[in-house]
Amino acid sequence: xxxxxFENHISEYIDGELxxxxxxxxxxxxxxxxxxxxxxxxxxxxxxxxxxxARIQTSGDFLNKLHQKxxxxxxxxxxxxxxxxGFDYASAVGLAAAMVLVVSASYLLVTEDSVPIVDLDKxxxxxxxxxxxxxxxxxxxxxxxxxxxxxxxxxxxxxxNMPIRLVGGSK
Amino acid sequence: xxxxxxxxxxxxxxFQNGDVRSFNHIVLRYKDRLIHFVHGxxxxxxxxxxxxxxxxxxLYTHKDSYREIAKFSTxxxxxxxxxxxxxxxxxxxxxxxxxxxxxxxxxxxIIQGTDDGPSEIESSENIQRRIKTALSNLPTNFxxxxxxxxxxxxxxxxxxxxxxxxLGTVKSRINRGRLKLQELLTKKGDRL
Numbered sequence: 126x127x128x129x130x131f132e133n134h135i136s137e138y139i140d141g142e143l144x145x146x147x148x149x150x151x152x153x154x155x156x157x158x159x160x161x162x163x164x165x166x167x168x169x170x171x172x173x174x175x176x177x178x179a180r181i182q183t184s185g186d187f188l189n190k191l192h193q194k195x196x197x198x199x200x201x202x203x204x205x206x207x208x209x210x211g212f213d214y215a216s217a218v219g220l221a222a223a224m225v226l227v228v229s230a231s232y233l234l235v236t237e238d239s240v241p242i243v244d245l246d247k248x249x250x251x252x253x254x255x256x257x258x259x260x261x262x263x264x265x266x267x268x269x270x271x272x273x274x275x276x277x278x279x280x281x282x283x284x285x286n287m288p289i290r291l292v293g294g295s296k
Numbered sequence: 297x298x299x300x301x302x303x304x305x306x307x308x309x310x311f312q313n314g315d316v317r318s319f320n321h322i323v324l325r326y327k328d329r330l331i332h333f334v335h336g337x338x339x340x341x342x343x344x345x346x347x348x349x350x351x352x353x354x355l356y357t358h359k360d361s362y363r364e365i366a367k368f369s370t371x372x373x374x375x376x377x378x379x380x381x382x383x384x385x386x387x388x389x390x391x392x393x394x395x396x397x398x399x400x401x402x403x404x405x406i407i408q409g410t411d412d413g414p415s416e417i418e419s420s421e422n423i424q425r426r427i428k429t430a431l432s433n434l435p436t437n438f439x440x441x442x443x444x445x446x447x448x449x450x451x452x453x454x455x456x457x458x459x460x461x462x463l464g465t466v467k468s469r470i471n472r473g474r475l476k477l478q479e480l481l482t483k484k485g486d487r488l
Contacts (some may be wrong), residue, residue: 136471175446178424
């Protein structure tokens with residue numbers, strides 16, 4: 126065993142945790158190496174002295190202060206609701222309010238009576254396909270065209286004659 | 297059977313059943329051990345006491361969280377260690393130092409000079425003060441391990457659970473901490 130390995134096993138030796146297979150080499154090196162032996166003895170002396178060093182202690186009124194904190198904790202809420210289904214009072218109320226909001230929103234969105242159903246397919250012109258050709262007539266197309274020249278007139282007229290329908294209402 | 301003969305597990309069980317006296321016994325049993333442990337992190341006696349108070353508050357408010365899967369002392373030390381580590385992170389961010397960083401009985405403590413000759417016989421009190429100073433100069437990781445092992449006399453296994461590090465790491469840090477202590481205390485051939 127070399128000095129490096131000896132050093133790594135010092136605490137295990139002191140604490141009685143050194144494995145048998147390593148112990149023999151450790152003890153042999155201790156006998157052979159004065160520096161390592163002194164190092165080991167120095168650490169043993171420190172460990173023996175440790176329990177005697179002045180310990181830090183709590184203040185004399187530690188228990189009184191703790192009980193005052195406990196009393197403040199116990200009296201913090203006049204309602205003293207404690208816990209509701211594992212949640213504290215504030216969290217339980219917030220959770221209940223959130224659930225009411227979600228339920229109300231779901232009810233408003235899915236009902237057929239209160240909101241007209243909008244059929245997006247029927248009003249979509251993305252594919253140029255119209256399911257029906259609703260009619261819309263304009264009494265005086267020219268009144269909507271103030272400054273256009275005659276070359277655009279046909280296109281404008283076609284646009285006014287283009288069928289447009291808003292689909293809605295109950296089925 | 298006196299109260300001091302009752303095991304921790306029995307005391308916590310009684311407290312869980314509503315016996316506040318058992319809580320007081322637990323506090324008296326552990327308050328000084330915990331403050332020593334926590335002081336190893338924060339180096340401030342007043343802060344350490346606050347953290348120990350917080351530890352017992354957590355015990356009081358979360359007493360039903362303890363299950364007999366682990367030793368009660370391990371559970372309690374873990375709470376204290378977590379609070380201490382959180383506080384240490386805050387302190388490092390703030391990088392402030394407190395006058396109360398010295399322990400109560402050391403506020404007038406003067407560190408011995410190094411001109412003591414090797415032939416001078418040191419009093420036991422002087423040796424203990426030097427060990428205490430050297431301990432405070434260790435890195436936190438080593439210091440807390442040494443405190444738990446050599447002062448609190450906890451097993452390697454308990455320390456591993458409290459500090460949430462592998463057993464090998466516990467052994468390594470204790471060994472390196474002791475070597476470092478020995479190095480700090482041995483100067484120019486002086487021996488302890």
